[in-house]
Amino acid sequence: MTQATLPIDSQAVLESAKSRQEPEWMTTLRSKALELAQTLELPKLEKTRIDRWDLSSFGAYKQPAALGNLEDLPETAKSLVNPDNLIIQRNSGKVYGTLSQDLAAQGVIFTDLETAVREHGELVQNYFMKAVSTDENLLTALHTASWSGGVFLYVPKNVTVSQPLQALFLTDDATASFSPHVLIVAEANASVTYVDNFISEGEGAQIVQNGVVEVFAAAGASVQYASVHSMGKNVTDLTYRRAILDNDAKMQWVVGELNNGNTMSDTTSVLRGNGSNSDTKVICVGTDEQKLNLTTRNIHWGKASESDMITRAVMRDEATAIINGITKIEKGATGANGQQTEKVLMLSPKARGDANPILLIDEDDVKAGHAASVGQVNAEQVFYLMSRGISREEAQRLIIYGFLAPVVSEIPIERLEEQLQRLVERKLGQ
DSSP: OOGGGOSSOHHHHHHHHHHTTOOHHHHHHHHHHHHHHTTOOOOOBTTBOGGGSOOOOOOBOOOOOOOSOGGGSOHHHHTTOOSSSEEEEETTEEEEEOOOHHHHHTTOEEEOHHHHHHHSHHHHHHHTTSSSOGGGSHHHHHHHHHOOSOEEEEEOTTOBOOSOEEEEEEEOOTTBOOOOEEEEEEOTTOEEEEEEEEEEOOSOSOEEEEEEEEEEEOTTOEEEEEEEEEOOTTEEEEEEEEEEEOTTOEEEEEEEEOOSSOEEEEEEEEEOSTTOEEEEEEEEEEOTTOEEEEEEEEEEOSTTOEEEEEEEEEEOTTOEEEEEEEEEEOTTOTTOEEEEEEEEEEOSTTOEEEEEEEEEEOOSSOEEEEEEEEEEOOHHHHHHHHHTTOOHHHHHHHHHHHHHHHHHTTOSSHHHHHHHHHHHHHHTTO
16 A cells, blocks of 8 residues: 555644644654554455445544534534533534533543643553554554544543533534544543534535544443434444453443444454443444444453343345444353344345354353344234234334334433434434
């Protein structure tokens, strides 16, 4: 791979980082990532040719203008946010941020990652690109080189954050880069819930969202992470999410993949500690000619570690979904228990869905199980509901929502749960 083929301007990336007075260690990291990108390839995805997607439009860093108040947001964005404990990124960087004095007094840090790199550099350096590695593939190298904005959330030892913290990521200028990095660190016995939304405005030029999420949960910590992506057809959404769990740490992922463009996401928990626990719930709805490749993965190292993951996908029109569930239990992880379920519901004869459950077991004294199904709306269920006086359309709608309910009901904020319901309705044309 040569310099000319990189979809970002290497010189501009380094110059903009220096102009933002970034510490030398981060600029050096960006520079090394650009060198690595020359030698790396795109990730090899199961049954998906990502090299055929339009991955040329990464945009360039643009200094965002601060948001005067929340009323200046587009209508779709205004309905999503609570003004307390909130960070808003518009295109390349933060435009709004608040944190309650009470949380700040307890040592909680909740700011954009660019600010955190300058003000809490040593802390960030200990964790940045340590769960996801720069050299994994071309996308992770490009992310390390060109990320901007993002979120840094740090919860000190024994601190419980009772109110959910929220971030909104908005792209409405396809010439501006949009590659946030979310970094969450929960120290021993800390507890926090974090929620983010990714949205876009306008259906103009193509843009690639190349994002990374890293979560570090120390011994006994509990992190709940809910994320809803609902961007337009012009956005190609690429996201790696990864959590590293120490002894007795708990991680809960709730993910709604409700984009209208091509989407690749990989949500992984590494259960490093004994007694660690991960619970992952994902829903997606595919429409038109969308291509989706969604992977959930749990890697067990710790003894008596437990994981569960549920993915529900609803496909219509000519959409294609590849749903991968991977449970890996390493040698020595005695007493581990890994369970997974992938289900795909087809609403059109031209839609396609593949559910690929994979168990990789290197230890004898463990429990592991999987269930997978791909099928259409059950005609008998529709007939039964119609016999009770319900129309065919309403019967199908009820069955679809019953199918998605195990995930939607887990959303930690009522307003977000309602939003997810609205997005599903909109995507299914109901």
